[in-house]
Amino acid sequence: MDRVRIFDTTLRDGEQSPGCSMNLREKIEVARCLEKMHVDIIEAGFAIASPGDFESVKTIAETIRGCTIASLARSTEKDIETAWEAVKGAADPRIHVFIATSSLHMEYKLKKSPEEVLEQAGAMVAFAKKRCSNIEFSAEDATRSDPEFLKKVVEVAIASGATTINIPDTVGYTTPEEMRTLIEDIRGNVKGAEDVVFSVHCHNDLGMATANALAGVLGGARQVECTINGLGERAGNTSLEEIVMAIKTRQDLAELTTGIDTTQIHRASQTVYNIIGQTAPLNKPIVGRNAFAHESGIHQHGVLANKKTYEIMTPESVGIKANNMVLGKHSGRHAVGQRLEELGFTLSQEELDRCFEEFKLVCDKKKEIKDADLEAIVTHNTNIVFEEEEAGYKLDWFQMSTSNFTTATCTISLEKDGEKMEDVALGDGPIDAAYNAIDEIIQPSEHSFDIFNIHSISEGKDTLGDVTVKVNAYDRTFTGRGLSTDIMEASINAYLKALNRMISYEKKMENAPDSGKTRIKATEAVNGE
Ligand code: KIV
Ligand code: ZN
Numbered sequence: 001m002d003r004v005r006i007f008d009t010t011l012r013d014g015e016q017s018p019g020c021s022m023n024l025r026e027k028i029e030v031a032r033c034l035e036k037m038h039v040d041i042i043e044a045g046f047a048i049a050s051p052g053d054f055e056s057v058k059t060i061a062e063t064i065r066g067c068t069i070a071s072l073a074r075s076t077e078k079d080i081e082t083a084w085e086a087v088k089g090a091a092d093p094r095i096h097v098f099i100a101t102s103s104l105h106m107e108y109k110l111k112k113s114p115e116e117v118l119e120q121a122g123a124m125v126a127f128a129k130k131r132c133s134n135i136e137f138s139a140e141d142a143t144r145s146d147p148e149f150l151k152k153v154v155e156v157a158i159a160s161g162a163t164t165i166n167i168p169d170t171v172g173y174t175t176p177e178e179m180r181t182l183i184e185d186i187r188g189n190v191k192g193a194e195d196v197v198f199s200v201h202c203h204n205d206l207g208m209a210t211a212n213a214l215a216g217v218l219g220g221a222r223q224v225e226c227t228i229n230g231l232g233e234r235a236g237n238t239s240l241e242e243i244v245m246a247i248k249t250r251q252d253l254a255e256l257t258t259g260i261d262t263t264q265i266h267r268a269s270q271t272v273y274n275i276i277g278q279t280a281p282l283n284k285p286i287v288g289r290n291a292f293a294h295e296s297g298i299h300q301h302g303v304l305a306n307k308k309t310y311e312i313m314t315p316e317s318v319g320i321k322a323n324n325m326v327l328g329k330h331s332g333r334h335a336v337g338q339r340l341e342e343l344g345f346t347l348s349q350e351e352l353d354r355c356f357e358e359f360k361l362v363c364d365k366k367k368e369i370k371d372a373d374l375e376a377i378v379t380h381n382t383n384i385v386f387e388e389e390e391a392g393y394k395l396d397w398f399q400m401s402t403s404n405f406t407t408a409t410c411t412i413s414l415e416k417d418g419e420k421m422e423d424v425a426l427g428d429g430p431i432d433a434a435y436n437a438i439d440e441i442i443q444p445s446e447h448s449f450d451i452f453n454i455h456s457i458s459e460g461k462d463t464l465g466d467v468t469v470k471v472n473a474y475d476r477t478f479t480g481r482g483l484s485t486d487i488m489e490a491s492i493n494a495y496l497k498a499l500n501r502m503i504s505y506e507k508k509m510e511n512a513p514d515s516g517k518t519r520i521k522a523t524e525a526v527n528g529e
Pocket of ligand 2: 013168170201203233
């Protein structure tokens with residue numbers, strides 16, 4: 001069967017969108033999920049964006065050996081050299097060079113004539129090719145470009161050494177029919193087209209990203225750029241889970257395959273949502289909680305008679321385990337470890353011990369521990385979240401007094417390096433009072449609140465509450481999450497974790513002030529070049 005390569009840009013297009021920033025450890029965790037899923041190409045970042053971005057692209061290139069690792073670069077020598085320095089340690093490095101080709105972008109953003117853009121595209125692909133054999137070229141805003149000019153640019157890029165040609169629908173403007181026609185037109189009328197792989201990169205502004213990507217594939221594209229959970233600029237990109245399952249499910253349209261192990265989809269989606277502190281909308285295709293739920297009587301009846309009546313793909317095929325085993329306080333370490341393994345977690349002994357300790361604490365408050373609870377416990381106790389916070393402030397105890405006719409009060413005791421600190425504060429409600437008391441003790445630098453979010457992990461009154469707090473400072477977002485059957489405790493822990501991360505960042509800045517430079521966005525014009 002014909003193979004469609006999956007190019008994941010969660011760590012570049014996804015990560016640069018508001019509220020989705022990740023630290024190095026988190027990016028490595030996502031990259032490991034992508035490798036386990038057998039993604040073909042990981043776009044690990046935009047190396048020139050900041051020293052931190054360079055470091056993460058380089059680390060991923062040197063750590064992940066099972067995928068091609070790409071870094072984005074604008075069409076300038078400095079961008080390309082930086083991208084190459086970041087990816088050259090990869091098992092299979094790729095430089096991804098781009099330049100805008102629509103009249104709008106050329107005139108207002110690049111302030112260049114079409115002839116200049118054509119010249120620059122060719123020169124910069126050739127410059128990149130001297131360093132790396134695997135070169136992708138993207139014509140930004142391709143779908144709003146003059147098709148005749150677009151074909152000229154593509155031809156020059158191929159002649160200069162590009163091996164993959166990407167046609168982005170940068171602003172999510174096109175339709176499936178247009179996308180298919182465009183890819184067919186380019187493939188049929190550009191010299192050298194048969195020697196390269198064509199790719200599509202679709203944004204979701206009109207909700208058509210997956211449909212447009214599929215249409216591009218039907219038109220002959222053999223690479224799709226996508227992100228886990230559809231993260232990305234504005235309304236996001238084609239979501240990996242949708243396009244992969246669409247190709248797998250609609251074999252009748254075209255006998256195509258991807259190399260993706262689809263049973264890793266659920267795990268990867270959860271990991272990314274957990275890291276960015278969000279949850280899937282209930283009805284989100286493939287990964288939402290209701291995506292495979294059959295509530296209505298008619299549907300249940302049909303599914304019982306024959307699953308295919310209302311199910312076009314099985315939950316197992318995306319890694320949702322049929323057996324929602326219930327554990328409880330009599331379950332031992334072995335049973336917990338085994339279930340975690342079945343759910344797809346590979347934990348170190350230290351992580352497993354920490355999860356088991358937390359599991360026992362939750363069992364004291366909650367009779368039945370379901371898969372969703374276990375997944376939440378793991379998310380809150382693996383190294384990626386734990387190590388950064390180890391050196392920080394921890395909750396010792398708190399006491400609250402609140403009613404609907406008095407001002408709420410919270411007394412709180414925190415612990416850091418064995419020292420205990422206590423304070424009391426008033427607030428507009430118990431959480432505000434607790435946060436004010438924490439501020440009194442820690443005296444953090446100025447910051448604003450971006451998100452305060454509570455969601456329940458499973459059903460029932462004794463459910464675990466999962467609280468996410470995002471605070472903004474230094475042009476970045478610091479995320480903290482807390483998990484407890486007591487939402488006050490979860491809220492306090494979430495705020496403490498966000499502050500601990502902010503304090504760790506401040507320390508890092510003191511030691512390496514360069515890492516605090518503002519990040520460049522990939523879509524920014526390059527001044528003076
Ligand atoms: O949307 C877009 O055009 C991009 C390119 C930089 C590939 O992300
Ligand atoms: Zn994009």
